[in-house]
Amino acid sequence: MSNPVTATNGAQFSGIATVADVGLQGMITLRGDLSSKPLAAAVKAATGTEVPAQGTILVVEGGAAAWMSPDELLLLVPYEQAVAKTAELTKALKGEHALAANVSDARSFFQITGDGAREVLAKISPVDLSPEAFVAGDFRRSRTAQVAAAFWLQDDGSFRVVCFRSVGAYMFGLLSTAAHPQSAVGVY
């Protein structure tokens, strides 16, 4: 087997905030009726969380579930377990109108930590990221400069950004530019 690596392979940049490639992360796209009980049970079994409410993410130790659209969830699981968990989900949802797909290797995953994290993201996205409007646990799919991305705020005040792997290098460059040490705007 070849050795799996991320698109930016552990890249890191420090400026008004620290941008870092988080590394390999298991991600499963789950589509189906989010109000159905078998689906809720399958999500609980795979990640340990409930089905998240609209526009939010539920994070627990070793797993998370994020609300992507009215019929789609993004499940975060340890990278090594993604294939097995996808199979488990498929099995648990047999007979349901649902689909689970392992998208771990189709995504890039970054974190933005530090005081300027909010500002770094606010510069490149048309989202109200003020501390009142965007709180821990909020999850948003939107646009960062020219590419689609999803991001959320962790309890510790750091952001996580998910995008397609094909634009992973672009995303790292973009976040690094937005985090340039002399680029502080100071709105937040």
Place this chain on the structure above:
Amino acid sequence: MLILECPYCGVKAEETELAAGGEAHLKRFGPGSDDNDFHDYLFMRENPKGVHFERWRHANGCGKWFHAARCTTTLEVFGTYAAQTYEPPQEIKDKITAKRPGWSWREFSDASE
């Protein structure tokens, strides 16, 4: 700048997050239909000064299609509603009537007229 609220994810999406999908509530005339009907379906579009109904897609977001009712002159948005409908919901029509009495657009119009 146009800001539309996506009826599916509740996000107040700014124009760059959305993709415009042209005129709303078109009735398709496909194979076997009258040539004139097909021509009108294919080419004839409303270009109103005032109340207008459009399709939009929350492309950089939940990815769903939805409808928006807005005014082309003032960019005022009367409301957005789900795509699974053949006509604007009464609530949207009422909102437009309150602000633009006497409005009409294709076969829809101010019901109080």
